[in-house]
Amino acid sequence: MTWMTPHTWRAVLAAAAIAPACAARMHAQDPEFTSIGAYAISIPLGDTHRYVGVPSWMGVTWDGLWPLRNRTWAGIELGLNDFFDQDNRTTNFPSGSATGFQVRDLLVMSVMGTGRWFALKSSHGPYLGLGVGGSYVSQFYQLGPISPFNRTGVHLTAAPEVGYVAPFLTDIDAVVSIRLATPVSAGDYLGGGRRSFRFMMLSFGLAER
Amino acid sequence: MIFIRIACWLGLAALASACGDTIVGDNLAGAVVTVVDSTGAALRSARTFALPDTIIEVPLGSSTISHAADHRIVASIRAHFIELGWQDVTKLPAVHPDVVVLTADATRVQSGTAYGDWFAAWGYLPYWGPAVGAGWTWGIPGGAIPYVYQVGTVLITMLDLRAQSADTRTIPLLWAGVLDGILPAGANAANQTPRIIDGIDQAFAQSPYLRIH
Numbered sequence: 273m274t275w276m277t278p279h280t281w282r283a284v285l286a287a288a289a290i291a292p293a294c295a296a297r298m299h300a301q302d303p304e305f306t307s308i309g310a311y312a313i314s315i316p317l318g319d320t321h322r323y324v325g326v327p328s329w330m331g332v333t334w335d336g337l338w339p340l341r342n343r344t345w346a347g348i349e350l351g352l353n354d355f356f357d358q359d360n361r362t363t364n365f366p367s368g369s370a371t372g373f374q375v376r377d378l379l380v381m382s383v384m385g386t387g388r389w390f391a392l393k394s395s396h397g398p399y400l401g402l403g404v405g406g407s408y409v410s411q412f413y414q415l416g417p418i419s420p421f422n423r424t425g426v427h428l429t430a431a432p433e434v435g436y437v438a439p440f441l442t443d444i445d446a447v448v449s450i451r452l453a454t455p456v457s458a459g460d461y462l463g464g465g466r467r468s469f470r471f472m473m474l475s476f477g478l479a480e481r
Numbered sequence: 482m483i484f485i486r487i488a489c490w491l492g493l494a495a496l497a498s499a500c501g502d503t504i505v506g507d508n509l510a511g512a513v514v515t516v517v518d519s520t521g522a523a524l525r526s527a528r529t530f531a532l533p534d535t536i537i538e539v540p541l542g543s544s545t546i547s548h549a550a551d552h553r554i555v556a557s558i559r560a561h562f563i564e565l566g567w568q569d570v571t572k573l574p575a576v577h578p579d580v581v582v583l584t585a586d587a588t589r590v591q592s593g594t595a596y597g598d599w600f601a602a603w604g605y606l607p608y609w610g611p612a613v614g615a616g617w618t619w620g621i622p623g624g625a626i627p628y629v630y631q632v633g634t635v636l637i638t639m640l641d642l643r644a645q646s647a648d649t650r651t652i653p654l655l656w657a658g659v660l661d662g663i664l665p666a667g668a669n670a671a672n673q674t675p676r677i678i679d680g681i682d683q684a685f686a687q688s689p690y691l692r693i694h
Contacts, residue, residue, distance in 0.1 A: 362687050364687075367516055367517060367518075367622050368514065368515045368516040368517050368622075368657075369514070369515050369687040369688070370512060370513070370514045370515075371512065371513040371514075371683050371687055372511060372512025372513060372661075373512070415512045415514065415661075416511050416512025416661050418512055418514075418661055
């Protein structure tokens, strides 16, 4: 794999295996339940942009939502975003520089409780959302033939969101949303110290009721 | 419901297939890493250097790599320092240099920012103070990330002779250039000289702070 580490692969496959099964089980229990699977493109911000400067094309999310009251829903979300870059150049660090073929990867896995409030109808049209939970970050770096570095961290994360839900097929809606993932600064990553790997996520999904 | 699941699986399969089949690191041609004392004060005040004309193998006595190109490699390092404004006092025994520059070649996989067994490899050089012995270590700059480098890595190390500490038994490492994996295991260094010279050029090119103003 040119742009995915084995670690990333395992996480992707695990998420892919778990999400449909969870959706089916929850759907059977509660007919009011809505399951949303989405593909996500992410724009790196802040520390994320400093480490991987290019957008992520590898992102998937799954949301399970239950109606709380009129126009308000609550649920959980599982997310997986992978930021990857490779190049052959010089990178400057506080205590030196490195030149050579470099691979940088940032894998972000998140689990959040979510809430959505629809502005016009009970489950369609524009909505505002907020997710609060935790994210696990795996940072990978390899320079030339040097043994790769791997750092990991766990962050508290908040993710405000705006989106739009439109009818698509019978019992299926199309969902478009923009979300700002803002983890609390934590961990001990490459270069030393805490990081807050923020990113803006544009997701396209399908919701089944 | 089936539609969504199939779509999800197809989407994930498409993402997976786009990843290609090349394992990370397949086409690596080596790397050049430089490590510097980030405080910079000691480095900025150094003016003179000594550069022994020997490239030692770590560990000592490995004798696995040809030394036919040693003279050219050392000459390249010396030329870079002189071009940057440093004064070479290697052949002036009456002058005690500010720093000594040592060049080594790893004949085994090493870990750390510099290399161990340095005293066994170099022995007692006239640049060391009288107390320096095998129990001394090199003081690595704060913030430098230790890593594992390969057999055939050429290491250029600059040690501050003015700041040897008998209390901590350390000799500060001011700067290091690591040409990682330049020499394949068992290679003839003479055949690899152009790659080594290119690596040396790169190490100095990415270390503009070595220039004396």
